[in-house]
Amino acid sequence: MTAALSIKGMSKTFDVSAPWLNRVLEGRERQFVKAVSDVSFDVTEGSCFSIVGESGCGKSTVARLVTGLYRPTAGAVNFTDRDGRRLRVQMIFQDPHSSLNPRWRVGDIIAEPIHELQLRDSRAKTKQRVAELLEIVGLSAEDAVKFPHEFSGGQRQRISIARALASEPDLLVCDEPTSALDVSVQAQILNLMRRLQKELGLTYLFISHDLSVVRHMSDHIAVMYLGRIIEQAKVETLFQRPLHPYSKLLLDTIPDIHAPHRAKDSQAGEPPSPLNPPPGCAFHPRCPFANERCRHEEPDLLEHVQDVVVACHAVEEGRL
């Protein structure tokens, strides 16, 4: 089992300062947001690694760091070499409406990576490859001459997947690929992604806020809160026995059609602003188990039992 992707101590800080003149006139300091801090994980080849968390936790920033759309402030992203060449990475975005150029025909959209990377040496071969890709994702070769607006949301996401596959990638970074889709269409896309993973031996880095989708798709899962991974485990382990109080909160609050917890009182509190994170453990203002240590000292990500790492003082001290 080799790691296709290995991330060590990756951080990303954004400068969100007001413009220079405003700072001078209003006497304000420069301001930074730590979107991702000290994140490390390995993604095993052929597996699906998921990152879950609520909005603003930094999961999409991780996706963009992995694909090189952002440059990390610290740390490194390492891809394994496969057969003497570097691993190829592609990304699938959330919104299939804005990620396809409305003025291009579908065939041209899918052919662009092939031209760009010179994967085929003639027009005819490119065209043939585009037809093949369209059929792989469940569309027909004739769809190549149509424009994106002629397709439904689910079909457009299939086009995005075909375009991602055009560059013959080994690793697909999927940032909320089904969040904009209806449930019945979501099932189609998830089934397609599972089938492609099996047939093409793809590795997925899957970003989502939807725990039921993550459970269906992934082998390993990392839960992020305010820029940090707070728990990481095999998916079965995490769903059966979440350790971190935040993982428990997430699993408790997700609406469950089969076992609705209507009587349960929901826990109060909201995620703090990343601009002004609380000291100590970022979750302590919402945590029922927080004590003095949690308010001052940031917990390290420690291996609690085999293959489960948790960043929580309460778990470490055995208070939980």
Next chain:
Amino acid sequence: MFDGRNEAAPQDSRTYPALSVENLTVEFPSRRGVLTAIDDVSMEIHRGEILGVVGESGAGKSITGLAVLGLLEAPGRVAGGSITVGGRRVDGLTEAELTKVRGREMGAIFQDPLTALNPLFTVGAQLVETIRLHTDLDKAQAREKALDLLREVGIPAPEDRLKQYPHQFSGGMRQRVVIALALAADPQLIIADEPTTALDVSIQAQIIALLRRLCEDYGTGIMLVTHDMGVIAETADRVAVMYSGKVIESGPVEDVIHKPHHPYTQGLMNAIPSLHERVEELEQIDGSMPRLAARPGGCSFHPRCPHAGPRCRKQMPPLVPVDNAMAACWLQQGGTEL
């Protein structure tokens, strides 16, 4: 489902159901002919009850909510049927009459709380304005009432919050303000259109709990429009499943979720990945909902239905009682053969 509709002459509006929609049809005239977005939809919401209206995009669930509120955008129009809120017909009212009913008799909560609030006025000013518009309270009393409402929806430090602008609130807190606004005149009915879709799960659970509590305390009827079956399971008492402009199944929430009768509802339930077990492949409904301009004849689900027969291609099945619920499918009505 429609029990007790025509019983004894009611004394005041409070004995009527919060909402009664009968045979509602909504049309959109277009250059290519008249498009029927809502086709013969009936539903009823009692006081203190939450009716979940669920369906995928394009099913007509939001249009139903907008039609009740009288907010259909031209050229959309109510072409048939009736809408009665607390015993009072509201379809066909003039804009001036509607303005009085809207806000007082029915409140609205929409998906995006940021667009529902005016960014240029403080939350307090907006609450006081709404309260004074719909009640006889003076300014000081209205301010007291605004404070009560903010407390009621769970906003900490309401005195300070009254002076703040919407951008100073988080998404969840903003949605609470919108709920407070909807409650301002103690309406009989609240239309909540995807009230938690823009929120994170942990905040969503808080808003769901709040809606349930308010519904019980105030006796308000709530129409909860959403695409999320999970939210329906957690919140609603009864549910109406819409497909392609029609209600195809309705009934108590446990019945519809655990024993769905319509093949679409069955497919929808099986397409949702489970939190408890992992399956190799999700059950999928092939294809997608037909576009408004290209709805097929007969049962509009037949092109995607695994059980479709010749009858389904020709005739639209009516909504009839099946066990505790109602379903519109020929399978329950003598088979799919002609």
